[in-house]
Amino acid sequence: MALQSLDIKARSATTTPPPRARNPVHVAKLIDISKCIGCKACQVACMEWNDLRDEVGTNVGIYDNPRDLSDQSWTVMRFSEVEVEQGRLEWLIRKDGCMHCDDPGCLKACPSPGAIVQYANGIVDFHEEHCIGCGYCLTGCPFNIPRISKKDSKAYKCTLCSDRVAVGLEPACIKTCPTGALVFGSKEDMIHHAEGRIADLKERGYANAALYNPRGVGGTHVMYVLQHGDQPELYANLPKDPHISPLVSLWKGVTKPLMSLGIGLAVFAGFFHFVTVGPKEVEEEETD
Amino acid sequence: MTNHWVDIKNTDLVLIMGGNAAEAHPCGFKWVTEAKAHRKAKLIVVDPRFTRSAAVSDFYAPIRAGTDIAFLGGVINYLLTHDKIHHEYVKTYTDFSFLVKDEFAFNDGIYSGYNPEKRSYDKSSWGYQIGADGYVVTDPTLQNPRCVYQMMKAHYSRYTPEVVASICGTPKDAFLKVCEMLAETSAPNKTMTIMYALGWTQHSYGSQMIRTGAMVQLLLGNIGAAGGGMNALRGHSNIQGLTDLGLLSNLLPGYMSLPSDAEQDYKAYIEKRAFKPLRPGQLSYWQNYNKFFVSNMKAWWGDAATAENNWCFDWLPKLDKGYDLLQVFENMNQGKVNGYLCQGFNPLASAPCKVKVSGSLAKLKYLVIIDPLATETSEFWQNHGEYNDVDPAKIQTEVFRLPSTCFAEEDGSLVSSSRVLQWHWKAAEPPGDAKGDQEIMAGIFLRLRELYKKDGGAFPDPILNLTWKHRQPHAPSPEELAKEFSGRALKDVTDPKDPTKVLAKAGEQLNGFAELRDDGSTSCGCWIFSGAWTEKGNLMARRDNSDPFGIGQTLNWAFAWPANRRVLYNRASCDPGGKPYDPTRKLIAWDAATGKWGGSDIPDFKPDSPPEDGMNPFIMNPEGVARFFAVDKMAEGPFPEHYEPMESPLAVNPLHPKNALARANPAARVFKEDWATFGKADQFPYVGTTYRLTEHFHFWTKHVRLNAILQPEQFVEIGEDLAKEKGIKAGDHVRVKSNRGFIVAVAVVTKRLRTLDVEGRKVHTVGVPIHWGFMGVAKNGYITNTLTPFVGDANTQTPEFKAFLVNIEKV
């Protein structure tokens, strides 16, 4: 797909559509939680490739480290010990990070033109040089992903290694994943691959195995295969039905143009009042 | 590994026991997920902890640390009583029908010949009945009560599911479920692979655990088949290679062994090792021992090694006993060792009972550290506060710390767990003044040699005559060394069947160990590596990854020992007639047309021996078959028996409650002073077990920022019940104590460590990851081996890190 990945589908704070004639392959990352061993190789590969180094933190009584996403950690493992059936322990380990929504709330919320772009291949990328650090992307994201750096007040998150994908490589996390829990390809292929995995899981007794590709955000370019597709919240509170907060979508949808129009109208109303009704003048008054 | 990493994809069932492949070998574990995804294989994990391997398993069974023999003994009992064995395989390819000596006996946990004072056995009764023809007497009907089958059946009949559940703490239904799943692979076209690692080796009877696993695999007919085997997942990148090269107290390269004091006669030394076949028509490949040995001596001492001086046999040091790591530290502690060299080894962190190790090092006159990283051992004399509270002024050891290169800064080969020798290339210069290991070893040796040349000294001959034909003597090149261990012809080597045919001309590299000779005409530094560098070039650097048979053999990728063979004992994947048991996973087969064995692998067999000759697959054994009865090969008995760990929560062995001798391994070596360091269950009621985490590699990656980020701080894991009992919450700091010291760490409270019902009582496990120390970029911590006991496996002397006693309290 090479340079075509630079074609843009959407751009933050931009009201006119970008060129749309070309239609490159849509890419997707599939995270098969049933194959994930929580080794965190993806975390390392991500930091290594992107030249990031998070803090050497502390242990707070859990395996999760770094404890949360940050400007230096664009992906983290979230470990959950659950007993779905009595007496049968499952250790569900979810790789958390940007979902690359088809309808990205961050992009919608962003006020800075070009700080967030969605490439035609589906990758949602932050361009920090255009980021103004307002943090609105945080409000737009239904998955709580972007993080503002304490160093430079810019927002950071997974780029799906747009630099690697642009030259025809897979993202760093995908390449490194030892067990093949992470796979990457066209979105169509990934859905097909997931179907095979789900069939296998159903045979192994996971009746509710399912693909997580939530409609509420238009589908995602990072999808999960869940053993318990009916209970995504088991996986460290993966939202069951994520959607852009109505506060953001309505607000960024029609309200703001209408309000801007309102301000314009107020000015115009004054203007036309002036030219029709005219000023209030006190007759006796002398002019300066 | 008998098989290899990629071959795991060919399996139907994976048993991970005594290991945690997903965490310790994630990239190899990929082939488990491949087998699951593409062969519908199942994964069983049996472990004291619900590990990250268990997280992706189909079935997990908990087990008390150190009770694997009981568990597997129970499996053997299940397979025999339910007749879930591969009949043809065990009858033909194992010692099932061999008769055992009448003197051999087993009484209440102790085999015949035991000497309680010496804690060792006189093994003379541990053997087969030998007939007048010099061969083992057999009973093909398997009815004789002295045949191995009947004796094994009787031995393991005690291991009932109830007994197993009570000893191991594994719920009975879980144990039976595992048995059922394993039993399915007794079908000739089904295989199971067993993946184990230090979870089996690090016990006072670890070798016997592995043997028990191998016995299960033999019963199921899974040894030699694609997707089968006993697969030891080795820990370090070249631990396989260094073992192959014999860098252990008693070994020579290629699993040849040094002579003992008693072996003064060269011929007797050879004869003892060049086993004669114990059954008619068998190959017994070790009959070639002399060829390997002479070629080795020629590689080391060149022209100085002659037939007249027995190829310098007397130049080799002879063993009065083994000088394994524990023995050496015991000697050091007694002041009998003056100097020590640590080349990329950090014993202060990785040897048991830190207080003893540290005290021993302080008695050295000199210590030489060769390492790319600043290890704990290199600073054992330095005060690092609570983590290493010593007084440097009182330590009189001279310490040298020599910086060496790391992988990225050198050329050379490493042997993977698959026995594949892979060449790697230098990418950059080392930092600062660091030098390669070869240059460092040469630097020390050449100066020693100069001193001996100049001043003379104790027995200088082997030093002065050591071959050193390097173009840059101070820096022997990896290429030269690789060619030397691969072997070359000193004179023309001819085909024994046709003396006019020259296989290798004088000066040429040899094609493999089949060309080695015992007349001094060949030189080879490590016979099993022979053929790695031939006249065709460096085969270890081959990079053709094509897989024409689709079962992952890739014979043109690098070079596997022996003879580029990828699956050991692969003859056993075929029936006696030479047809593969499962043609879809064919390794080799007999081709009557060409009169040769062939297929996707190099035959581990005499390549032209037709099936009707009755040669059996286990050509390295003089029997030609695999042994259930270990004869005299093991220290504690021919059949593995369950013993308790040296430190156990149980006061007696439940199998032998009245015999105190049979509580723990009766043949385990314990140094006198160390008995007092063992704790008892009243003071230390919990089972401690140490292990690795996937985020770290031993004691190296605490120096690596990226890994320090993933697991920054030392912690221990306890179950929810124990946490509640002790009032410990996740994130609290706790002190874990053994009778040898304590560590302080953060508590991780987890459902993954279960309370087990053992012999009618509750047993809690305390999990202690090993990775921290007082050097590195991760948060400093205590050396975990502060806690562990100074006792090893009776055969290998590998320390018992996996089961010991501790107590825990909130700080």
Next chain:
Amino acid sequence: MQVTRRQFFKLCAAGVGSSSLVALGFAPGEALAEVREFKLARTTETRNTCPYCSVGCGILIYSLGDQAKNSHTEIMHIEGDPDHPVNRGTLCPKGAGLLDFVHSPDRLKRPEYRAPGSKEWQAISWDDAFTRIAKLMKDDRDRNFIAKNDKGETVNRWISTGMLAASASSNETGYLTQKIARSLGMLAFDNQARV
């Protein structure tokens, strides 16, 4: 006041003018959305093997510079070798972090010496270190070498100095070390396989 048609047009023109101003660059540039530069473009690739566990994963080491005489090679990225039949490009968290092993702040850079009773390291040259070590070894060997045991059997062993060999060094190093150790008669000799 009344707005004439003329005034109305003037106002409109002003409005258009100011919005054109925006179009002429008063607004932020419609910058091309460019991805981060691919950082391996002109690096040197070297094939190597992961030094950690024995899966023996193939790795690709990327270094700055084209190996020209005046260019100092600096390793800047390591990832899995996709051609390798075992790891097929994957790496575990240790392998994926190898870059920070190569560049660890704890890498040793020069030979050091700690005198008996001392609290600190001091620098020593390679030559002095080798010479001093060889001297210590020879003294000990000459004093404690056992040529014959109590029974008068030839044993030729030296057990008062021991050695632990690496587990991640190459076969070539291991072979050389084995050869040297046995030539000295060393038996207190082990490697990491023991533990």
Next chain:
Amino acid sequence: MRTTIQRYTARERSNHWVVAIAFILAGLSGLALFHPAFFFLTNLFGGGPWDRILHPFIGVVMFLSFVALAARFWRFNHFTPADRQWMKHIGDELCNRDERLPEVGKYNAGQKYLFWTVVVTVPVLLLSGVVIWQPWFAPYFPIWLLRVAVVIHALAAWIMILGIIVHVYAAIWVKGTVRAMTRGTVSEAWAKHHHRAWYREMTGK
């Protein structure tokens, strides 16, 4: 020489203009982030990041100066029954039928409404602004609150902007008003015409 009446002291005027300037700057920098159409306004402040950095500080200046201003004018803005009367005649006011309007004190009801609108919106802007103030305070609040705060902030700003547009227009529309805030004085005629009660109070006539 015509007669004038002092309407605002120098201090009051200064205070007003501080608020006014802060409002304009906060308004422009805020609008810049309100809708892409206004993003070019960030250039007035040195670009997007500076816009984001400066806006909240300007807001704080506006808030503090408005607190002072509100304190000064608080007592003049109590609603009286007369205000209700005046509101009934709002149409007359707008159509310049001033003769029909009831007598007005210092401020008419419209002005008072504006005052109270600003009294309400400015603190709301401050509070909601603090919640979304990156990078200082926002990290301490949950994301749902950020979402609510962003909406409230913009809504309050919008109301205030509309109010100020009316305010500014009224000042232009009612001739003679601007000088009250520039010079501090109004003509007697202006006072008499628009704020007769106040005029009487000031002059005793």
